[in-house]
Amino acid sequence: MSPELAAIVERAQLLTEDLSLTSVRTWKQAVAGRKAIGHMPIYVPRELIHAAGMLPVGIVGAGDRLEIIRGDAYFQSYICHIPRSTIELALTQRLDVLDGMLFPSICDVIRNLSGMWNILFPDRYVRYVDLPQNFDPQAGGTYWRHELDTLRNDFVRLTNRPIEDDALRRSIAVYNENRFTICELYRARSLRPWFFPVSEVYPILRAGNVLPPENHTALVREYLRLAPLEPDRRDRDQSRVVLVGMFCEQPPVGVLLTLERAGCWVVDDDLLLGLRWITGDVSCDGDPVQALVDAFLTQSAETAARYLPDGEHGRALVESVRRNRAEGVIFCAPSFCDPALLEQPMLIARLDREGIPHTQFKYSEDTGQFAVIREQAGTFSDSIRLWSEA
Amino acid sequence: MNAAPDRRVPEDIRKEHSMLLQKEMIASHYTALAHAPQQNRKVVYTFVPGNLTELLRSFDLLPVLPEINALQSGMRKLSGDYIAEAEKYGHSEDVCTYVKCDIGMLKKGNIGPTGERLPSPDLLLLSYTGCFTFMKWFELLRQEYDCPVAMLHVPYQAEGRILPHHVEYIVEQLRSEVIPKLEQVSGRRYDEDRLRESLRLSAQAEDDLVWVLESAKNIPSPIDAYFGGVYYIGPMFTAFRGTAEGVAYYQALRNEVEDRLRQGLGPLTPEGVPEKERYRLVVEGPPNWTSFREFWKMFYDEGAVVVASSYTKVGGLYDLGFRHDPTHPLETLAEYCLGCYTNLGLPTRLELLRQYIYDYRADGFMINSIKSCNSFSVGQLLMLRQLEQSTGVPGGFIESDLVDPRYFSAANVKNRIESYLQMLEQKRAGATA
Numbered sequence: 168m169s170p171e172l173a174a175i176v177e178r179a180q181l182l183t184e185d186l187s188l189t190s191v192r193t194w195k196q197a198v199a200g201r202k203a204i205g206h207m208p209i210y211v212p213r214e215l216i217h218a219a220g221m222l223p224v225g226i227v228g229a230g231d232r233l234e235i236i237r238g239d240a241y242f243q244s245y246i247c248h249i250p251r252s253t254i255e256l257a258l259t260q261r262l263d264v265l266d267g268m269l270f271p272s273i274c275d276v277i278r279n280l281s282g283m284w285n286i287l288f289p290d291r292y293v294r295y296v297d298l299p300q301n302f303d304p305q306a307g308g309t310y311w312r313h314e315l316d317t318l319r320n321d322f323v324r325l326t327n328r329p330i331e332d333d334a335l336r337r338s339i340a341v342y343n344e345n346r347f348t349i350c351e352l353y354r355a356r357s358l359r360p361w362f363f364p365v366s367e368v369y370p371i372l373r374a375g376n377v378l379p380p381e382n383h384t385a386l387v388r389e390y391l392r393l394a395p396l397e398p399d400r401r402d403r404d405q406s407r408v409v410l411v412g413m414f415c416e417q418p419p420v421g422v423l424l425t426l427e428r429a430g431c432w433v434v435d436d437d438l439l440l441g442l443r444w445i446t447g448d449v450s451c452d453g454d455p456v457q458a459l460v461d462a463f464l465t466q467s468a469e470t471a472a473r474y475l476p477d478g479e480h481g482r483a484l485v486e487s488v489r490r491n492r493a494e495g496v497i498f499c500a501p502s503f504c505d506p507a508l509l510e511q512p513m514l515i516a517r518l519d520r521e522g523i524p525h526t527q528f529k530y531s532e533d534t535g536q537f538a539v540i541r542e543q544a545g546t547f548s549d550s551i552r553l554w555s556e557a
Numbered sequence: 558m559n560a561a562p563d564r565r566v567p568e569d570i571r572k573e574h575s576m577l578l579q580k581e582m583i584a585s586h587y588t589a590l591a592h593a594p595q596q597n598r599k600v601v602y603t604f605v606p607g608n609l610t611e612l613l614r615s616f617d618l619l620p621v622l623p624e625i626n627a628l629q630s631g632m633r634k635l636s637g638d639y640i641a642e643a644e645k646y647g648h649s650e651d652v653c654t655y656v657k658c659d660i661g662m663l664k665k666g667n668i669g670p671t672g673e674r675l676p677s678p679d680l681l682l683l684s685y686t687g688c689f690t691f692m693k694w695f696e697l698l699r700q701e702y703d704c705p706v707a708m709l710h711v712p713y714q715a716e717g718r719i720l721p722h723h724v725e726y727i728v729e730q731l732r733s734e735v736i737p738k739l740e741q742v743s744g745r746r747y748d749e750d751r752l753r754e755s756l757r758l759s760a761q762a763e764d765d766l767v768w769v770l771e772s773a774k775n776i777p778s779p780i781d782a783y784f785g786g787v788y789y790i791g792p793m794f795t796a797f798r799g800t801a802e803g804v805a806y807y808q809a810l811r812n813e814v815e816d817r818l819r820q821g822l823g824p825l826t827p828e829g830v831p832e833k834e835r836y837r838l839v840v841e842g843p844p845n846w847t848s849f850r851e852f853w854k855m856f857y858d859e860g861a862v863v864v865a866s867s868y869t870k871v872g873g874l875y876d877l878g879f880r881h882d883p884t885h886p887l888e889t890l891a892e893y894c895l896g897c898y899t900n901l902g903l904p905t906r907l908e909l910l911r912q913y914i915y916d917y918r919a920d921g922f923m924i925n926s927i928k929s930c931n932s933f934s935v936g937q938l939l940m941l942r943q944l945e946q947s948t949g950v951p952g953g954f955i956e957s958d959l960v961d962p963r964y965f966s967a968a969n970v971k972n973r974i975e976s977y978l979q980m981l982e983q984k985r986a987g988a989t990a
Contacts, residue, residue, distance in 0.1 A: 241938050243956065245651070245928045250935070272713065275689045279935035281715060282903025286943060295715035295902075300685060300692065301708060301730055310712070310726035474685075474692055474708055478699045505931060508649040509656065509693035513700055515647055529651075 172393040175386060179370035182377055186229050186256060190377050192264050194222055202326060204292075205262060206269040207253070207277050208415040209472055210444040211296050212315060212459050217380065218330045218338040219322035224265060225376030225441060228252040231419040231533040241283070247503040248531045249416035250280045257288065266325060267292030273415060273472040274505050292325060294318065300474040302464045312460050319456065335455035343448045345380040348387045350443060353435065355391055357491045360432035361402045362395045365423040373417075375442050406548040409493045410436035411484060411514065412500030412507040414470055418530045425537040426497065430548035434491040437470060444468050471510035480510065481517025488523055494551045497544065498527035524551055573825065575810040579791055582806065584671060586619075586796050591673035593619055599742050602678040602698065605872050607686025607711050607894035609735070611755035611799035611881065616743040620796050621675060623694070627658040629670035631846030631960030639665065640961055653690045654929045654961040656697065663701060678704050680742045682735065686711040687871070687899030688932045707738040711894040717905040719895045727891035753883040755799030760880040765807035766793050767875045772814050773864040774917055777834035779817035781824040783863035784853040787844060794872030799881075828857045835860030836978055839913045841867045841906075841940065842925040842933050845957040848965045852957075855971050859978050865913035867906065870898035874909075899932045907940050914948050921981050923953040923974075928964050951984060953977030 168176075182190055195201040203222040206213075213223040229235075229252035238255035256262050268291065270281035281295040297314065299307035319330055349372065356363040371390045375383040394400075408426070414437045426433065446466045450458040467473060469483035488496060496518055500507035511527065518525050526547040528540055593600050601613050602621045613620050630636040639661025640654055646664060648657050662668070669675040683695040683706055699706055709730050712723045736747050769789055773782045780786070789810060797803035817824075823831045827850050838856075840863045845852050856863065873879060874896050882889040898906070914922055924941055926934045941952045955973045958964030 241936075243926055243928075243934060243938065246931065246935055272689075275931040276935050278689070278713060278715075279903055279931070282906075283936050283939050285902065285904050286907065286939060295713060297712045297715065299726075300710040301726075301734070303733065306726060306729040306733055307710070309729065310722060313722040471693070474710070475696070476708065478696065478706065480696065480700070503651045505652055505690055506693065508652050509690065509697065511649065512647045513697065516700065529649075 168397060169393060172390070172397065175389055175393070176367050176370065179367075179374040179386065179390075182374045183370040184232060185377075186233055187261050188224065188264050188377060191222060191224055194379065195264065202266040203264060204267045204269060204322075205265040206296075206441075207271060207273070207280070208439075209271060209273050209441040209470070210298065210463075210467070211269045211271050211441070212318065212463075213380070214335060214338040214342050214449070214455075214459060215315065215318055215322060215330070217341065218335040219319075219326050220328065221266070221322065221326065222379060225439070226253060226256070226262070226268075227373075227376065227415075227417045227439070228532050229256055230417060231421075231535060235533075245503055247276060247416055247501050248533060249501070250276055252532065253280070254283070254287075257284075265291075267294070269294050269296050271296040272298050276505075277415075292321065294321065298463070298473070302467075302474075302476060304461075304464060308460050308464055311463060312456065315456050315459060332455050336451045339449045339455055339458060340451050341380050341384075343451070345375070345384045345387075346443050346445065347448070348384045348391075349375070352387055352391055355395070357434045359395065359402070360405075360407070360434055361400050362397065364400075365427050365433050366420065367394065369420060369423055369438065372439050372442060376439070404552065405430050405432045406495060406551040407432050407434045407491065407493045408548075408551075409434060409484065409487050409491065409496045410438070411496060411498050412471075412504070412511070413438045414440040414472070414507070416501035416504065416532050418499065418501075419532060419534055421537050422499065422530050422534060422540060425541045426544050429541045429544035430552075431497070431544055434493050435487045437468075440468055440470060471506035480513035484514055485517060485521050485523065488521075495524040495526070495547060497547065498525060500527075500529055502529045502531050524554065573813050575806060575813055576788070578806050578809055579788065582792060582797060582802055587669055587671040587673065590619055590621060590669065590675055591671070593676045599679040600676045601680045601682050601739075601742070602695075603682040604684050604686065604688075604691050605794050606688065606897040606899060607684040607709070608794070608798075608872065609682065609684065609709075609890055609894075610796060611752055611759055612731075612735070612739065612890060613682075614755055614799055615748055615752040616739045616745050618680075618739065618743055621678065622795055623659045623698075624655050625795055626662060626669060626675070627655040627960050628846045630658050630662060632849055633670060634847065634962075635662075636847060636960035637962045652929075653694070654959050656690060656694045658960045659694070660697060663698075677702055680704055680738055681706045682709070682738075683707065684709045684711065684894065686894050687713070687897050687901075688930075690932070705738055705742070707735045709735055709894070711900060713902070714895055714900055714905065715902045717902050719892055723895055724888055724891045727894060728887045731887050731890065749886055752886045756881040756883040756886055756889060758801060758804050759799040760882070762793060762798065762803045762807040763873075763875045763880050765804075765811045766790070768811055769807070769814050770865075770869065770876055772818055773862075775818060776837070776918065777821065777823045778837065778862050778864050779814050779822060779824060781826060781853075781856075781863050782869060783840045783844065783866035784826070784849070784856070785824050786863070786866055786869040790869050790872060824862060826853060826857050828854055831857055831860050831862065833860050834862050836921065836981055837862055837864045837917065837919045839863070839865045839910060839917060839919045839922040840925060841910055841922065841937065843868045843871075843927050843930060843959060844925065845927075845965050846960050847958075847962040848967060851967060852965075852970065855974050859975065861974075861978060864917040864919055867898055867910065870909075873897055877909075903936045903940065907943055910940070910944055911947055914944070914950050919950065920985070921951055921953065921977070923955065923977065926954065926956045928956065928958045929961065930959065951977075951980060
């Protein structure tokens with residue numbers, strides 16, 4: 168690997184592994200008065216945070232890098248893992264650098280976690296971001312506009328400075344660029360996945376949770392430039408798969424590496440979906456808050472955590488399979504993840520109708536044993552290749 | 558002068574008038590459902606929290622509540638097979654067992670609790686109130702039925718108060734989404750006067766329900782506000798709010814409780830009336846349905862009476878003063894939806910339980926944490942600690958499930974209840990020593 172590429176991958180890995188959010192502390196210390204706002208998956212309007220001069224920080228638990236000592240005392244065994252490691256991070260002061268936390272309405276766990284935050288940290292800014300499940304402009308649009316105006320006012324109070332429309336338009340443009348660049352990376356990986364191993368792509372993406380978006384865009388671009396220059400990276404006889412179910416609690420990187428080593432090229436996924444929740448550009452013209460509203464109503468990703476008015480579950484997944492020339496789908500959802508696991512039978516039914524092979528397993532962010540996953544994914548990959556040859 | 562009450566007569570042979578009334582009401586509702594297709598009556602599937610029964614009735618539509626079917630299946634020992642059936646179709650063992658019980662029942666022919674086939678829905682009214690799983694549940698049902706869906710998104714009361722734009726959002730959805738679809742399905746125009754009349758009846762019954770629930774402030778309590786409470790809320794939370802039958806039921810129930818109060822009697826349970834009210838408890842969380850009677854008996858055997866519970870508020874917090882208001886029909890429906898217990902932020906839930914402990918002079922509180930229900934369960938361990946801290950009253954914690962018999966360990970639950978009550982006893986002895 169070239170020293171340049173090794174350097175940016177290592178930087179991204181360090182950012183991903185740094186549970187103390189050192190980079191966020193450094194960013195805040197660089198200019199007096201800077202603030203950072205944390206947010207849980209999946210979607211929050213980061214443009215508003217950015218326009219307020221604050222740093223949006225995506226929090227996705229602690230993965231397999233933190234021993235849970237106090238967090239387990241807050242959650243029963245049948246609740247997913249991300250809230251317990253997130254609480255552990257907070258109770259061990261690792262999240263003290265954050266000046267507030269946003270909890271978007273993804274499921275009842277994250278919803279109730281917002282209330283726990285209110286109780287445990289009464290002096291901090293906490294907001295439950297109740298995304299509309301009605302996508303009609305008059306109903307859901309009016310409601311969401313009100314919620315965004317409230318958020319904007321909250322941020323004005325937190326920073327003690329106004330958020331000008333022009334500043335918000337600039338932030339919208341910054342995030343348009345960031346999403347476009349991330350999508351470029353996805354397109355490039357889909358074309359030649361051997362140049363973009365998941366061990367690199369994942370930390371490069373995840374760095375977007377803590378870096379200012381301008382810096383993250385630059386990082387992704389640099390990676391996109393350097394990775395295809397690696398002479399040793401060649402196509403192998405692997406199956407092309409789409410991963411589904413990883414939009415909230417993240418798998419340990421070991422799971423992703425295992426899939427690749429088991430013979431799967433990941434050509435699309437829903438990892439860290441919040442980074443590209445809005446599937447196109449948000450308008451930089453006119454009323455910028457309304458532009459965010461309109462984008463949410465008309466360009467939100469189709470995923471398990473949102474209502475689909477037409478009931479066409481699996482449409483986006485099948486499109487992804489076709490677009491990325493995938494040969495199969497791997498459902499890998501966190502244990503006890505209501506949205507992903509309740510959605511799964513609908514997606515499977517759709518894949519079956521379309522004749523698309525699939526397999527499924529569950530993980531927890533601190534899963535440490537990958538042998539079964541490797542065996543299952545390897546068998547799946549082999550069977551796909553056999554069918555393809557037939 | 559009244560004869561001395563017989564405390565030992567088991568409920569198997571002693572049914573109060575209200576119980577018989579409720580049984581008849583429910584049976585007739587299921588019969589009406591079973592014959593709905595022949596009688597050309599239209600059927601709407603919807604959920605208990607945030608249900609719009611008055612609105613549905615104003616269109617002459619019959620409600621079906623899948624949670625009620627699931628809990629009935631649980632009580633009739635049918636849910637285990639239904640859940641297994643759903644898991645056979647690929648539904649995860651990790652998710653809500655109400656959903657799986659319902660899907661399993663559907664796959665096995667949709668035979669309702671009374672043994673008759675339930676009609677397919679003419680409309681799925683997805684009232685997304687206080688529970689994310691509701692949305693996925695009806696998305697799953699939508700794959701099974703060829704019928705329209707009306708989605709009503711009810712925002713969460715994270716800030717502990719109803720905000721005007723939340724009410725406006727719900728009213729707009731009622732006007733633009735729900736009512737047009739009800740008109741389309743029923744073939745009737747929206748009749749606001751009819752709705753107002755129904756809401757007036759609701760408020761009347763709600764007054765009596767609140768009186769009954771608050772009768773538990775007396776010592777001894779004439780009711781059990783959890784195990785008995787689930788029967789008391791039955792008509793109110795399901796198909797009978799806003800009906801003359803509902804009003805009659807709550808009047809009868811109130812009369813009976815008034816009578817028990819006059820006689821100084823404790824609650825009527827399946828085992829009879831407890832000899833003595835030894836412990837007054839507040840309970841958070843839904844009950845287990847598969848071993849409901851056994852679960853109740855564990856409390857009865859120890860002389861533990863539940864004087865207030867959060868579960869009996871999932872279909873509305875009437876005891877905090879809410880009444881359906883016929884003068885603002887759509888707004889009052891919106892406020893009703895917003896105010897259901899599981900739609901309240903955790904700090905609000907905590908404060909409510911704290912208030913119950915004081916107002917009902919409880920000796921302790923117990924949390925029944927339900928594996929299936931993240932809406933209730935997430936945060937309960939924190940609530941336990943916070944409540945103990947703020948009230949000085951010890952809390953107990955047990956775990957079970959709604960309708961999955963695999964998750965009710967009778968010996969373990971009994972052991973925990975007994976240990977907890979022994980602790981209360983020791984605390985009491987210590988206080989008087």
